[in-house]
Amino acid sequence: MFKVGEFSKVAQVSARLLRHYDEVGVFAPAHTDATTGYRYYTAEQLPRLNQILALRDLGLSLEQIRNMLSESITNEEIRGMLRLQKAQLEQSISEQAFRLQLVETRLRYLEQQPASPLYDIALKTLPAQPFLSLRETVPMFTAGSILFMIHQAMPRHQFKQRGACTALFYGDNFDDQVCDWEVGFLMPDDALKTVTLSDGRELHLRILPPENQMVSTIYSGRWLGLHLGYSTLGEWIAQHGYQIKGIGREVFHQLHPPEHGENNVTEIQFPVEKIAV
Template identity: 30%
Template sequence: MFTIGEFAGLGRVSIRMLRHYDRIGVLRPAAVDPVNGYRLYRADQLSRLNRVVALSSLGFTLAQVRSILEGPIDVAELRGMLRLRQAELHTQLEADRARLTGVEARLRIIAQEGTMSTQDVVVKRVEPVRLAEMTATAASFATRDIGPVIQTLYPQLMRELDRAGIRPTGYGIAYYEAADDDSVVIHAGIMVDADPVADQAFRIGDLAGEQSAATIIHRGSMDTCEESYQALAQWTEANGYRAKGFAREVYVDYDPERPDDGVTELQMPIEKT
């Protein structure tokens, strides 16, 4: 048998944690020395320790861990539970990363208040284009909600176009519609030279042009697009215009493997106030 210190070293946990596991009944020692009260452990208890540490590290409470380990669960079921929880944590991690990126972008905007450049805004006519597009709904206009939807729609669209034998002829263009609640309908499109087709997962149609649009080039990942959008808004108001709906995003140069190198033109339809 091993003393608590030796067992802690073998299992790579703290003595304090082993004592806590004993108190709540998650992992009790194999024996307690009747003379000095020292806790003693067997090597085969490392198997249970591994399960306790893995489950608690994946976010299960120790009460849940005890319930899981005391129930009729085999190794395959435990492995499945761990993989499911692992996937949930990966999803949460990506959401937290997106949230952190959004916070950093807002902090940069706050730091630049009063100094944000709007000199790169260009007013121009936007010609109509034919798009193949797919749509989906995001929970809100927040970048962390928009991004995952866009990143899912475009690969799906490209697969469907390839299956239909239709080749893109130009840029990807995303545009938006407000839904009845806080959600937003996302149209992820790409320029094509093809007639509408029936019974497809995508739609081919013409996106109307605009007589006048304020445009700005955003460089970098769309996770930081708030800065460019706000520069566009400041220019629009400062020059006596008002927006006519939501801005479009024209992906002039975008590689999903290198989002930080992206070049996107934001096109906001405008009219004089």
């Protein structure tokens, strides 16, 4: 019969760990003195403890371990738990590897250029959202202006605009002088189906599908500089083994008339997917 301190030494673990395992019910002492509460362990318990430590080394939680060690568990259930753990470890590793790639990219850039341009690119997941919009072909880099005009021409009392002004661009050659835009507003679920502008054009409601991987960057200032955002995003996407998967968006978080363009805040988003390795 060992007391916790002795047993912790032969087992090479801390006494606190033994108490904790007793408390949560994964490993109880062979005997507990009813009056003093002292825990007494025996050498015969060592293999069991070693089992538990080995399972812990697999990354299993104490609760999972308790289940695995219960009498009434089938071999098949154990295998199921291990397969689950395997899958989780694989996912965790790929996440960590991705982070590592991000860090490495950033380090390379910092060593090339003192000022870091590639600073605020994030991955997001977007849910499906109603979108009240209008599709038109207009000169490049003017989607915001159209939105601004629409914003003006809109009978504003007819709806409560909750989401942001957003534009989707179709067509994949960004060097062209014109572009095919769908401009409008992200809406709450109970939005109107159609809105007629004061100049007669109509906005129609549709559901934008969810996107589970969007890269996004935010650009502050006049739209003349917006191409910097695009090139940075493009570099990032290539650097990290992604490719563009669908239709890009601009979100106008702060939309001013052309003469105050320096205060604009514009977000650029692209849905992406990993290139198969």
